[in-house]
Amino acid sequence: MASSALNKPTIPFSEPPYLSGLPSPYYNDSHYAWQKTCREFISAEFSEALAWEANGSVPSTLFKNFAKGNMLIPALPFPLPIKQLKEAGIHELPGGLKLEDFDAFHRLIYGDEMLRVGLGGVPAAITTGINFAIPPIYGYGSPALQKKWLGPLFRGEITSCLAITEPDTGSDVANITTTAKKSSCGKFYIVTGQKKWITNGIWAEYATMAVRTGGHGPTGLSLLWVPLTENDGKGLERRRIYISGGSTSGTAFLDLDEVKVPVENLIGEEGMGMRYIMNNFNAERLSVAIGATRTARVALSSAVEYVMKREAFGKPLIDQPVVRHRLAKAGVMLESQWAWIEQVMYQIGKLGKKAGDRELGGVTAMVKANSGIVLNECAQCAVLLFGGKGLTKGGEGETVEHILREVVVTRIPGGAEDVLLDLGVRQLVKIFKTKTAELEATRGSKL
Template identity: 70%
Template sequence: MSPQSSTSRPLISNPVVPFSEPAYLTGLPSPYYNDSHYAWQAHCRSFISSQFANALSWEDEGDVPETLFKTFADANMIVPAFPAPLPVEQLKAAGIHEFASGLKVEDFDYFHSMIYTDEMLRIGLSGPAASINTGVAYGIPPLYKFGSPALQRRFLPDLFHGRTRCCIAITEPSAGSDVANISTTATKSSCGKYYIVTGQKKWITNGIWSDYATMAVRTGGPGPNGISLLFVPLKENEGKGVERRRIKISGGGTSGTTFIDLDEVKVPVENLIGKEGMGMKYIMTNFNHERLTIAIGATRSARVVLAAAAEYVMKREAFGKTLVEQPVVRHRIAKCAVMLESQWAWVEQIVYMMQKLEKKVGDVELGGMTAMCKANSGMVLSECSQCAVLLFGGNGLTRSGLGETVEKIFREVNVVRIPGGSEDVLLDLGVRQLVKIFQAKTLALEATRGSKL
């Protein structure tokens, strides 16, 4: 069958731990997936599972193996972190035509992207996946979307193949979700050949390993119209205006979170991405991808932790019976399961709409919904992880043994609820955007009616 054809899968005869897999992977029918998606899922699971076999120990050690990123890059398994559809022309120019599963880059769609993200978080921990994907997913797209042809020719091939790495550097000590108020400045040198960059960037994922940063800087006055994007060399300026240090965080500790100090760093003017003053608009084009990616990963983490709880209570005995025989235990799991499966259905629905809508339309129509979906994913993860800790009891508080995964995922909750736009900000943003769309359409409809009178 072609990648666009549909298929039906027979029911799986082997038992599946309740809530451990999305319905489409338990043999139940779904309108969303075709043979290409099932083949891609099998490839992702095989490759990613083999690479992440020791991921739980990495969290204790505080870092991932040095070779991990290269292994993914050599297998073309960093490319799926880009938003769908992929930059086909530029990838092919760099010699990347298909993945090991046989999936061609031009056939990669939003569901392939969702499957990849879901499988990357199947260990339940965000750190290992983020150590590979965050810079790729958010740092490279502005370059291939808005960079000059010369800038793209110079940097994209090495970035696509993982020979060099970059990060996205937006957040600052005093400007997190309030992107429009960043204060890092980039002023032209007297000779006009360089931007001189001074400021600080904080909570920059992958920053410690990156050769470059796609950096939001202020080239103009206050507010969003004064922001531009620069492709800033970090590694070559280490000790010459660039200082980096690792930040330890409560969850996702293997993701390479970094504080970057910039003191009069010289950046060639040719490294401007697009036009001056357009940085905020460029950043916003990737918001839906970022927030949906976080939502997909968080929903899988919630699935991992709730399934662990379900499996545990079916085995654990107390007061002469297994825990699952206690109505209060079943009720607690059921409440979380309702939230989890509803969240996953919402994710699938948004992915489907993204696939069907023109990107410009989807960016507008789905912006508020995606923001709320991301916020809700953190709340679902919080409920599922707390449920699991309570059901595991003392085991859920220990960093080894039966409750190791549960304890680690519990520390991941706020890593979801804050980055990518904090929960309260996104909930408010979602409603404001939906109201704005309603009001604009109402005015347009009234204008149309008026013209017919």
């Protein structure tokens, strides 16, 4: 199928190589069909995305349309929770794609197509709760918790968010201070504290929330499934936060003062929250990296298209060596990043969840960190080549102007860039030392 597109002209850097007709070892006919399904659905639903972003909100029907079209499920991390999905009555995805056939590259394609709009806020308004808040429930929740909530969550009947970050606690998750203490009757956790920069938090009905049920440090953390809507004005206050980009993502400040949460809403076991959070981070970071890389592609290809027609000093800008050099530098970073993501997705597909988390945690952290660096280079390149139009909130350069403002929204959430780069190397060294020790122990046992 790839060869059929080989002779179709494609603006440089506008599509991943496999969509430009070039051969790839990763994609089969199922992937090409899925990509077409995703593009048709998402393009139609996001047709007014720029206007929504300018207004700061998406229509209430958007989430419902994704739910009705069964286009929320692909936002879940790979591998899909097939057993729980089938128990909820979901057996296939749009286009007739069976759950069993959904692989890491179907997930990659979905994430890539969701950000083809070039804006992070609109996709985040749809997928953040699905991608980040639900996995701990089907991964670690009790059978009763799963039975009660997974069906409505999968079907999009209720909305959710992930609430970890606090005003004074970002990447340092182990030092979260929001407390959850058992009530005297033993039927409730009483939650008190603050959560900040919570994506979708302004409208979500429930939150997967990190709380402190024990002493200091990581072993004192737990996860709770916290009702938000029913506690509005009853110990819970929400305030909207407007950030540099992604205004439609519904970022919020949550202030909790003795909010009651049923004890059966504990996710997994007390004291295991840090482990659950860390296992969830890999999927979150990879999702951010996929979206950021497509956004970088939107910015850079927009610049290429513009300089091919824009004339200055008597000739098109593309005829200027300095312009081509700037495009080439950004393009090298972009395509290298995409190839790295494809490599990691292939490895995840082969290793599986448990081995993938162990072997690829550090790599995934670095992939996410590098995606922000690449996005920054491509966005700055685009704005500089658009000139004054790249500074204007409207008109021909409005998309690249907006993308540049959203760069920091990629480089900070999910783990700040410098923290993740350091984490990546520490994890690689840790794996090396562990395997070296295991090898030496094996050799010693044979002496």
